[in-house]
Structure formats: structure tokens, C-alpha cells
Amino acid sequence: MRTLVWFRGKDLRVTDHAPLHEAAAVVEVIPVFVLDPFFFAPERAQELPHRMQFLLESLHSLAANLAHLGSRLVVVSGRSVEVIPRLAEQWQVDRVAAQRWSEPFGIERDRRIAKALDRLRVPFDLHEGETLAPPGSLLNQSGRMFGVFTPFARAFSREAFIAAPLPAPKSLPPVPADLGRMETQIPSLEALGIQPNERLQPGGEKAARGRLKAFLDSGLEGYSDTRNRMDLEGTSRLSADLKFGTLSARSLWHAVAERDGAGPRAYRNELVWRDFAHHLLWHRPDLLTQPFRPEFQTFPWREDAGAWTAWHDGQTGFPVVDAAARQLQATGFVHNRARMVAASFLAKQLLTSYQWGEAHYMKWLTDGDWANNNSGWQWSAGCGCDAQPWFRIFNPVLQGEKFDPLGDYVRTWVPELGDFDAKWIHQPWAAPAALRQRSHYPEPIVDHPAARARFLTVAKAHLGSTTTQA
DNA sequence: TGAAATGTTGGGGCG
DNA sequence: ACGCCCCAACATTTC
Numbered sequence: 001m002r003t004l005v006w007f008r009g010k011d012l013r014v015t016d017h018a019p020l021h022e023a024a025a026v027v028e029v030i031p032v033f034v035l036d037p038f039f040f041a042p043e044r045a046q047e048l049p050h051r052m053q054f055l056l057e058s059l060h061s062l063a064a065n066l067a068h069l070g071s072r073l074v075v076v077s078g079r080s081v082e083v084i085p086r087l088a089e090q091w092q093v094d095r096v097a098a099q100r101w102s103e104p105f106g107i108e109r110d111r112r113i114a115k116a117l118d119r120l121r122v123p124f125d126l127h128e129g130e131t132l133a134p135p136g137s138l139l140n141q142s143g144r145m146f147g148v149f150t151p152f153a154r155a156f157s158r159e160a161f162i163a164a165p166l167p168a169p170k171s172l173p174p175v176p177a178d179l180g181r182m183e184t185q186i187p188s189l190e191a192l193g194i195q196p197n198e199r200l201q202p203g204g205e206k207a208a209r210g211r212l213k214a215f216l217d218s219g220l221e222g223y224s225d226t227r228n229r230m231d232l233e234g235t236s237r238l239s240a241d242l243k244f245g246t247l248s249a250r251s252l253w254h255a256v257a258e259r260d261g262a263g264p265r266a267y268r269n270e271l272v273w274r275d276f277a278h279h280l281l282w283h284r285p286d287l288l289t290q291p292f293r294p295e296f297q298t299f300p301w302r303e304d305a306g307a308w309t310a311w312h313d314g315q316t317g318f319p320v321v322d323a324a325a326r327q328l329q330a331t332g333f334v335h336n337r338a339r340m341v342a343a344s345f346l347a348k349q350l351l352t353s354y355q356w357g358e359a360h361y362m363k364w365l366t367d368g369d370w371a372n373n374n375s376g377w378q379w380s381a382g383c384g385c386d387a388q389p390w391f392r393i394f395n396p397v398l399q400g401e402k403f404d405p406l407g408d409y410v411r412t413w414v415p416e417l418g419d420f421d422a423k424w425i426h427q428p429w430a431a432p433a434a435l436r437q438r439s440h441y442p443e444p445i446v447d448h449p450a451a452r453a454r455f456l457t458v459a460k461a462h463l464g465s466t467t468t469q470a
Numbered sequence: 471t472g473a474a475a476t477g478t479t480g481g482g483g484c485g
Numbered sequence: 486a487c488g489c490c491c492c493a494a495c496a497t498t499t500c
Contacts, residue, residue: 228471340471379471391500392472399472452473456500 001026002176004093006084007033007073010130011099011245012058013205014065016165018127019097024169028176030091031066033059034084035077035184045192050332050366051243052194054203058244059186061204071172077184080109085116091179093122099245100126102135102278103370104285131275132249133160135282145283148386152279153272165251199331200366201240208246211237216255224266230320230335230409236267237333239367242274249274277375280385287374291354295463296383301353310445311346312360314414317444318396319426320404321345323413330413332366337403343380344394349451351458354381382459390459393452400426416441 003023011017023029038044045052063073076083088096096117101107114124128134138155139145146152189196201207215236219226226234241247253271256264281287291297310316314325324338334342339361346357358377362368378384382392404410407425411418416439417425424431429444 337471344472388471389500393474393500395473449474452500460500 001095002028002030002091002093004084004088004091004096005029005031006096006098007031007062008080008098008101009033009039009055009244010101011248012055012062012203013208013246013248014062014069015168015205016129016248016251017099017168018129018166019099019125020172021166021169022125022127023097024172027173029071029172030074030093030175030179031071031172032074032076032084032087033062033186034080035075035187036080036083038079040077040187040192042191042193046194047363048368049194050197050200050364051368052192053189053196053200054240054244054332054366056186056189057203057207058205058246061206061246063186065168065205066172069169069172070174072175074175074179075184075186076182081112081116084113085120085122087182088117088122089120090182091176095123095125097125097127099129100134102130102282104281104288107285129248129250130245131278132156132162132253132271133275133279135279138279145279146276149273149276152276153269156272156275162250162253162257165248165254197332201237201333203240203244203246205246208238208241211241212247212252212255220256220259220267221261221263223263225262227266228337228403230323230337230404231406235336236270239333239369239372243367243369243372274372277371280375281371284385287378288370291381291383292378292385292387293383296381299353299383299462300351300458302351304350304352307350307445308352308356310442311342311350311352311357315442315445316345317429317442318345318448319407319410319414319417319428320396320400323410326413328361328364332364334361334365335409337399338409339376340380341394341396341399343377345396347381348393348455349446349448351455354378354383390463391456393455395448395452397426397448414441 003026005019005023014020020031059073066073076087084096101110110126117124133156138152138159140151140155146155201211215238219234219236223234226232238247238252242249249271253268256267284292311321312325314322316322320338320341324334324342327338328334343354343357346352347354354377358373361373361377365373375384379387382388382390400410404426405422407420407422410425417428419435419439420428420431424435428436428439428441
């Protein structure tokens with residue numbers, strides 16, 4: 001029995017990896033990663049520089065871990081839909097195994113590959129593993145997807161059985177020697193035309209385990225209290241590991257499952273939110289191009305090049321909004337609270353389509369995940385499934401004062417405001433003139449009350465008319 | 471997983 | 486002493 005275990009970017013681990021675990025019981029295992037030009041053509045790779053860096057590091061780590069177990073990672077270049085069937089045929093494999101993808105293009109790719117493999121009479125086994133509960137497995141009374149998180153979470157705790165994580169194989173059989181000459185190497189970032197960013201989290205399963213341990217030891221206990229604080233390391237910082245599968249969702253679940261208290265409970269709830277987003281996209285693949293609420297399809301977003309540039313460069317004159325933009329480009333990560341404030345600001349204060357922000361975040365986030373990022377942006381814009389109401393508008397000043405009370409988050413990312421004390425740092429326009437003049441921080445590009453009123457007027461006019469038509 | 475406007479209450483200053 | 490007003494402080498409503 002010869003199994004091709006196809007690693008594909010969202011399962012870069014040897015622990016709790018169902019395809020590998022199952023294959024390890026048979027005689028021959030060929031771990032494969034395909035450098036598909038869909039992601040690895042330089043012009044495509046440059047569209048996701050931070051994720052590419054994390055991915056390449058994780059691949060090296062995976063290759064080392066497989067080598068340690070007696071196997072190795074076989075890297076092949078080409079379009080997956082062609083390469084996988086070709087390898088299956090040339091290597092005479094008995095089956096191909098991989099972890100299931102829940103996003104639309106992954107589903108379509110797998111459908112085509114399954115078809116090609118079927119012609120070769122090679123089974124294509126897709127194992128669950130990206131989410132806690134398989135997308136589509138939780139439905140409401142009438143057999144449809146949940147449209148509200150709370151009932152989903154109730155059904156989740158009632159029905160979802162989350163098996164214990166699988167151990168890493170103790171050893172793996174060596175990769176057969178007769179594989180021909182189609183192998184290549186993991187490319188370097190430089191070869192893809194990407195500048196390394198030394199401020200990113202390091203990729204790989206080992207680094208991920210270190211982050212998990214740090215969170216369990218010192219972050220989890222107080223998580224519910226500190227997770228909203230932008231100035232503290234109060235979050236898990238495991239989002240990129242979930243994205244690339246350097247940690248499996250269910251290993252995180254089990255790491256916190258038995259822990260009592262508000263912190264562990266709040267963290268489990270966040271993991272369920274992640275499942276909710278994935279289930280949602282699985283049911284509604286069109287959400288990557290459409291708002292969930294149809295009345296937003298014709299929403300009169302503006303195209304204001306100046307405002308857009310100021311927003312993504314961190315020059316809006318609103319400290320938390322600008323800190324978020326700069327933290328994103330500098331580190332590939334933004335605190336969740338800052339993401340919400342920045343997203344609300346773009347959609348509501350600047351009346352700019354959430355899709356611009358969504359795309360910008362997908363470019364720079366290390367943890368950029370289609371389901372999570374899309375649901376987050378649609379939530380913020382008010383057009384999503386179980387989104388915040390359209391009339392709920394964050395005030396960047398109040399959000400800053402509440403969740404960055406000393407101003408340390410802003411001071412870290414907006415050094416022009418380093419001299420401003422907590423009293424002024426979230427509303428620098430109100431600070432003494434002398435302080436403002438030497439800071440060189442931009443004036444606010446909108447007046448908050450006026451921008452707020454404008455959004456309410458526009459949204460009320462639009463949503464009022466479209467809902468009465470329906 | 472909001473904010474702002476509006477409404478209500480009650481203490482205290484004051485004529 | 487009393488009523489009136491002011492305005493925190495809190496509650497409710499609205500967007």
C-alpha cells in the first residue's frame with residue numbers, strides 16, 4: 001500500500017494530522033507539497049508577502065520534522081490539478097490523502113482532482129481537520145445553516161464531538177527511491193521577489209508549540225479580561241498557526257477543554273466563532289464577493305482615493321486607526337480590537353466598501369484566512385451574517401480610551417505621538433497647540449460627529465428604501 | 471463584540 | 486421652610 005500524503009498549506013504539522021497518521025500505518029508514505037503557480041508564481045506570491053514568509057518557514061519546519069521521523073518532504077512544482085494525478089500515476093500510488101479545504105477555490109480544485117484520480121481508479125481521501133466540527137455538519141431545526149452565532153454555539157456544545165488529537169507518528173517509512181526527477185526545492189523568499197520581514201512570528205510547528213505553551217502558561221487565565229486590551233499581550237497570538245495548521249484547532253480545543261473559568265471559556269468561544277465563519281463560507285461560497293445581506297449589494301460606498309490612501313497608510317489622524325494600519329504592515333498582525341475599530345472606521349466614517357479593506361488585510365495579514373477575514377469585515381460593515389447593526393458606529397477615541405487606557409498601543413505604532421500623555425493621545429487634535437505642532441501627526445481627515453451623521457443618513461436612506469421594496 | 475440623545479431622579483444651592 | 490433650578494448620575498431609547 002503506497003499513500004501520497006498531500007500537504008497543502010493549511011495543515012503544516014505532523015501532530016494531529018489525520019492523513020499522515022493513517023498513512024503511517026501502511027507500508028509506503030510519500031509526503032508531498034506542490035508549489036502551485038496559483039500561489040507561487042512571483043507576482044502571486046508578492047500579493048501575500050507575510051503569509052508566504054510564514055508558509056516557507058513552516059515548510060522547512062515540516063520537512064525537518066518528517067526527516068526526523070525517517071521520511072522527507074517531496075516538493076514538486078506545477079498546477080495541483082495536473083501534478084497530483086500525474087504523480088499518482090507515475091508513482092503508482094494506491095491512494096492520495098489530504099486535509100479537506102473549506103474555501104470555494106479549494107473545494108473546486110479538489111473536485112477536479114478527485115475526478116482525475118477517479119479516472120485512474122485512485123481513491124482521494126479527504127480528512128477533516130481544519131475546523132472543530134466539519135463544515136455543514138451543524139444545522140438548525142429546519143435543516144439549514146445557522147444564521148446567528150448563539151444558536152450555532154449552543155448546537156456546537158450539544159452536538160459537536162471533538163475527538164482527542166492524534167499523536168505524531170513515532171516513525172515513518174522512508175520515501176521510495178524510484179520517484180524520478182520531478183522534485184524541486186522549497187524556494188527562497190528572495191527568489192519570489194519578497195523582502196523578508198524579521199518582525200513576523202516565526203513559522204513552523206515547533207515555534208507554534210512554543211506560542212501555545214506561553215499562552216497556556218500566562219495568557220489563558222486572564223484571557224477574558226485582557227483580550228480586548230490593545231496595549232497588552234492579552235490574546236493567544238495563535239491565529240497564524242490556525243491558518244497554516246501548524247497547530248490544529250482541535251489540539252487547541254483539547255488544550256483548554258478541561259480548564260475551568262472565564263478565560264478558558266472565552267477562548268473556547270473564540271474557537272467556535274472561527275468554526276462559525278468557516279461553516280458560513282462553506283454554505284455560502286459567494287460571500288467572498290457578495291455581502292451576506294442582499295440589500296448591501298447596491299450600497300452607495302464612495303471611492304475616495306485620498307481617504308483610502310490615508311487609511312491604509314495610517315495617516316487618518318485617528319490614533320487607533322493609524323496604529324492598526326501601521327501594525328499591520330510592520331508585523332503582519334493587528335490586535336482584534338484594533339481590527340474592528342479600523343474596519344468600522346473605513347466602512348462607516350469613510351463610507352468605503354469593506355471589500356477594499358478586506359483585500360488589503362488579506363494582502364498583509366500573516367493570519368489572513370478567507371473565512372475569518374471575510375466574516376470579520378462583513379460583521380464590521382454591518383452587512384454580514386449575524387453582523388453588528390448598521391447603525392452601530394465605533395468612536396475611535398472612546399475605543400482607544402477604553403482598550404488602550406494608557407495609550408501604549410498608540411505610542412508603539414505612532415511614534416509621532418510619543419510625547420502625548422493618556423489624556424490627549426486618543427484625541428491629539430484637542431491637545432495643547434505647542435504639543436501638536438512639534439508632533440507632525442496629521443490632522444483628522446474627517447470630523448467624527450459629521451462623518452457619523454453622514455453614514456447614518458446614507459445608510460438609513462439606502463436600507464430604508466431597499467427593505468421596503470422587499 | 472456601541473454611542474449619542476433623551477428621559478428620570480435626587481441632592482444641594484439659592485432666593 | 487419651601488419651591489425652583491441646575492446638573493450630576495443613572496436609565497432608557499434611538500440610531
